[in-house]
Amino acid sequence: xxxxxxxxxxxxxxxxxxxxxxxxxxxxxxxxxxxxxxxxxxxxxxxxxxxxxxxxxxxxxxxxxxxxxxxxxxxxxxxxxxxxxxxxxxxxxxxxxxxxxxxxxxxxxxxxxxxxxxxxxxxxxxxxxxxxxxxxxxxxxxxxxxxxxxxxxxxxxxxxxxxxxxxxxxxxxxxxxxxxxxxxxxxxxxxxxxxxxxxxxxxxxxxxxxxxxxxxxxxxxxxxxxxxxxxxxxxxxxxxxxxxxxxxxxxxxxxxxxxxxxxxxxxxxxxxxxxxxxxxxxxxxxxxxxxxxxxxx
Amino acid sequence: xxxxxxxxxxxxxxxxxxxxxxxxxxxxxxxxxxxxxxxxxxxxxxxxxxxxxxxxxxxxxxxxxxxxxxxxxxxxxxxxxxxxxxxxxxxxxxxxxxxxxxxxxxxxxxxxxxxxxxxxxxxxxxxxxxxxxxxxxxxxxxxxxxxxxxxxxxxxxxxxxxxxxxxxxxxxxxxxxxxxxxxxxxxxxxxxxxxxxxxxxxxxxxxxxxxxxxxxxxxxxxxxxxxxxxxxxxxxxxxxxxxxxxxxxxxxxxxxxxxxxxxxxxxxxxxxxxxxxxxxxxxxxxxxxxxxxxxxxxxxxxxxxxxxxxxxxxxxxxxx
Numbered sequence: 001x002x003x004x005x006x007x008x009x010x011x012x013x014x015x016x017x018x019x020x021x022x023x024x025x026x027x028x029x030x031x032x033x034x035x036x037x038x039x040x041x042x043x044x045x046x047x048x049x050x051x052x053x054x055x056x057x058x059x060x061x062x063x064x065x066x067x068x069x070x071x072x073x074x075x076x077x078x079x080x081x082x083x084x085x086x087x088x089x090x091x092x093x094x095x096x097x098x099x100x101x102x103x104x105x106x107x108x109x110x111x112x113x114x115x116x117x118x119x120x121x122x123x124x125x126x127x128x129x130x131x132x133x134x135x136x137x138x139x140x141x142x143x144x145x146x147x148x149x150x151x152x153x154x155x156x157x158x159x160x161x162x163x164x165x166x167x168x169x170x171x172x173x174x175x176x177x178x179x180x181x182x183x184x185x186x187x188x189x190x191x192x193x194x195x196x197x198x199x200x201x202x203x204x205x206x207x208x209x210x211x212x213x214x215x216x217x218x219x220x221x222x223x224x225x226x227x228x229x230x231x232x233x234x235x236x237x238x239x240x241x242x243x244x245x246x247x248x249x250x251x252x253x254x255x256x257x258x259x260x261x262x263x264x265x266x267x268x269x270x271x272x273x274x275x276x277x278x279x280x281x282x283x284x285x286x287x288x289x290x291x292x293x294x295x296x297x
Numbered sequence: 298x299x300x301x302x303x304x305x306x307x308x309x310x311x312x313x314x315x316x317x318x319x320x321x322x323x324x325x326x327x328x329x330x331x332x333x334x335x336x337x338x339x340x341x342x343x344x345x346x347x348x349x350x351x352x353x354x355x356x357x358x359x360x361x362x363x364x365x366x367x368x369x370x371x372x373x374x375x376x377x378x379x380x381x382x383x384x385x386x387x388x389x390x391x392x393x394x395x396x397x398x399x400x401x402x403x404x405x406x407x408x409x410x411x412x413x414x415x416x417x418x419x420x421x422x423x424x425x426x427x428x429x430x431x432x433x434x435x436x437x438x439x440x441x442x443x444x445x446x447x448x449x450x451x452x453x454x455x456x457x458x459x460x461x462x463x464x465x466x467x468x469x470x471x472x473x474x475x476x477x478x479x480x481x482x483x484x485x486x487x488x489x490x491x492x493x494x495x496x497x498x499x500x501x502x503x504x505x506x507x508x509x510x511x512x513x514x515x516x517x518x519x520x521x522x523x524x525x526x527x528x529x530x531x532x533x534x535x536x537x538x539x540x541x542x543x544x545x546x547x548x549x550x551x552x553x554x555x556x557x558x559x560x561x562x563x564x565x566x567x568x569x570x571x572x573x574x575x576x577x578x579x580x581x582x583x584x585x586x587x588x589x590x591x592x593x594x595x596x597x598x599x600x601x602x603x604x605x606x607x608x609x610x611x612x613x614x615x616x617x
Binding site: 003004007010011014015096097098100101102103104105106107108294296297 | 345348349350351352368369371372374376377378380381382383384386387391395396398399400401440443444
């Protein structure tokens with residue numbers, strides 16, 4: 001299993017996907033730094049020697065918006081890296097004739113599958129850690145606002161959970177789908193998670209003001225809830241942001257919805273949803289192990 | 298007798314008429330077995346079931362008494378798939394080291410074995426190059442080296458020489474011959490019947506997923522009883538008389554050699570059973586004033602056997 005794990009790292013490091021991802025990440029860092037710097041300067045201009053409560057709120061607001069933007073890119077980049085690194089794991093490699101000689105070796109297929117899974121997951125986690133730390137450093141440096149340190153570990157765990165989910169789902173689907181079809185299906189599924197969050201924002205903004213507004217909101221809430229159950233990745237991202245901002249502890253001083261607008265954290269999922277996600281992940285990982293044992297090559 | 302490979306009514310039904318049906322084989326340890334058949338006959342399906350890549354729908358297969366596909370069975374095999382590729386971003390050596398690790402081989406022993414095998418298959422120092430720069434033949438050689446990595450008891454080879462040039466084919470033949478002498482069991486799927494004829498003790502012919510014929514290679518080649526006689530001074534009357542006397546088909550056959558026959562020379566072909574009949578025919582020809590230059594047995598080849606066995610049969614590989 002460890003040999004397969006190490007080979008997966010070697011593969012990802014040698015393929016151009018890593019180089020391209022890093023190049024685009026550097027571009028993001030540069031752009032994000034200038035955005036953050038500009039937002040930090042705006043906050044500094046409002047200072048008049050003594051930091052007033054309003055200044056503090058303004059700084060916090062700027063920091064929260066920057067973190068939202070940074071982690072939106074972070075979720076996007078780690079999600080897509082998770083999908084496209086593992087998209088050809090089974091059917092793609094079998095089509096190319098790579099798997100046949102490997103699976104005839106005296107190792108259980110489940111060990112091969114877990115080795116690949118660990119390789120993809122740890123690689124994407126390393127990238128996620130790099131992004132997480134870099135985004136925080138840029139925001140702290142530019143705005144001077146430190147996030148709640150106690151929330152960092154839970155926030156990081158939530159930030160990386162979509163990696164576990166997307167690699168697991170993509171590898172499972174790769175047992176049947178060719179790389180192109182699998183890539184399209186997984187990107188659409190991942191995108192569906194964003195749709196769920198958007199619906200939550202629409203509901204929270206009370207955009208429907210017709211007579212049937214409550215019925216419409218109910219329908220949207222059901223759809224959004226179902227989407228979260230089908231693909232919990234973006235809901236986890238919302239929970240991650242809420243852990244990082246600790247908006248609930250600010251009480252009446254700061255109304256997230258009014259102050260942050262589109263960048264507010266709406267309806268972060270409960271602890272029960274986190275347990276649901278853990279079970280969801282374990283079921284799909286087990287399904288992948290079952291599928292690889294039964295598959296004909 | 299211990300059997301390296303045993304299948305009992307092994308069947309794979311893909312639901313589209315393809316696969317194989319009720320295939321029973323018993324291959325003694327140390328034998329070289331040739332598996333023949335037209336394209337789409339189901340040969341690779343059977344190999345895949347034996348190496349554990351595909352699960353049979355029915356029946357069972359054993360390798361040295363272990364269920365095919367079990368880790369114990371896979372520990373004793375080497376496999377060269379028909380359509381395979383090693384990752385282009387690895388070097389040949391790295392690919393071999395990866396496979397060695399999968400087989401539990403480590404350290405200096407693994408390195409020594411890998412270096413030796415790379416030399417034996419003709420890759421040598423190019424083992425440190427990335428595989429994406431290898432020709433098809435080089436990849437085939439690497440596949441063969443990988444199949445032999447663990448010094449396996451059974452070697453499954455699916456078209457091992459298909460991408461090789463004549464020199465490569467000759468080298469592979471020699472290598473397989475050496476393995477056979479070392480007592481390895483070789484299961485050879487090949488369209489190159491000449492290679493099967495050269496190497497194998499036993500052959501089986503598969504068509505539409507069923508075994509149509511099988512036997513020892515020596516028996517198959519001995520089945521032909523045609524003899525040819527290069528003669529001078531043959532007349533039509535004498536030919537008729539020979540046919541009546543021998544009570545077997547005797548014909549003049551066209552000469553296929555490069556040098557033209559001398560004036561009055563002909564080739565006669567007769568279906569004769571045993572050396573006594575051949576001697577008798579020689580005597581008759583000489584007694585009747587015919588000049589007998591040469592007598593030779595018509596050597597049949599597996600190609601003829603193969604073509605004869607599948608002629609008139611419907612091949613799903615071509616029709617579907």
